[in-house]
Amino acid sequence: MLSRMMRIDTIHFGCVDVRQQDVFHFPLGMPGLEHCRRWVLLTPPDEPAVSWLQCVDRPEIALAVVEPRRYLPDYRVRMYRRELARLELRSPGEARVLVTVNRTQGGLTLNLKAPLVINRKRRIGRQVISNGDMAVQYPLEGTVPKARRKIA
Amino acid sequence: MLVLSRQRDESIIINDNVVVTIVDIRGDKVRLGIEAPQEIPVHRREVYEAIQRENLEALRLGPKDTETLRQQSKEQPKDR
Secondary structure, X not given: OOOOEEEEEEOOOEEEEEEHHHOEEOOOOEOOEOOOOEEEEEOOOOOOOOEEEEEOOOOOOEEEEEOHHHOOOOOOOOOOHHXXXXXXXXXXXXXXXXXXXXXXXXXXXXXXXXXXEEEOOOOEEEEOOOOOOOOOOEEOOOHHHHHHHHHO | OOOOOOOOOOEEEEOOOEEEEEEEEEOOEEEEEEEOOOOOOOOOHHHHHHHHXXXXXXXXXXXXXXXXXXXXXXXXXXXX
């Protein structure tokens, strides 16, 4: 089936062709990035652990995102129901959860407090501010050995 | 800033669709109940601002910074 392609400028990968149907819509943008409504997820083949959420309309804006459960198998998002408004989720299985990556002096961190919840079917996303004591900058370095122990 | 005095169980209404009620007052802590349409986000200000800052800071990250993640995920299958 032919799908409509669009060419977008990206900060890390130059000019990229993406399918229009691959665009995610964030009706509220994100805190600090309120005007960034259309995003695409770019996953470099040589680095599948990290994807880049690239703003379609602002080439200079891209966030590194990872699947939090890859590092923290027990990670659960607790949030008010109203936070899920507009995501049109019919079942939890339709949701994909990603978290943004940042770097602090101590190394890479994950924003566990405000995960991105995406309806994979309808391609609507939202950055949710979760309940409870989750870190905005959760140090990643310590978590990987823990995950490895579980696998081993 | 508009400043209004309210007692417990009293409310203010903003626009015609947001109601803020004083639910409880204990010492210097006030509990607020907020009724607003679901499409209006409501957050604790300091938390919202922390997420704003974090998002803007995270924009500075580049593929070079995440190289360690690639190494980690490559190492993981060996442990399986």
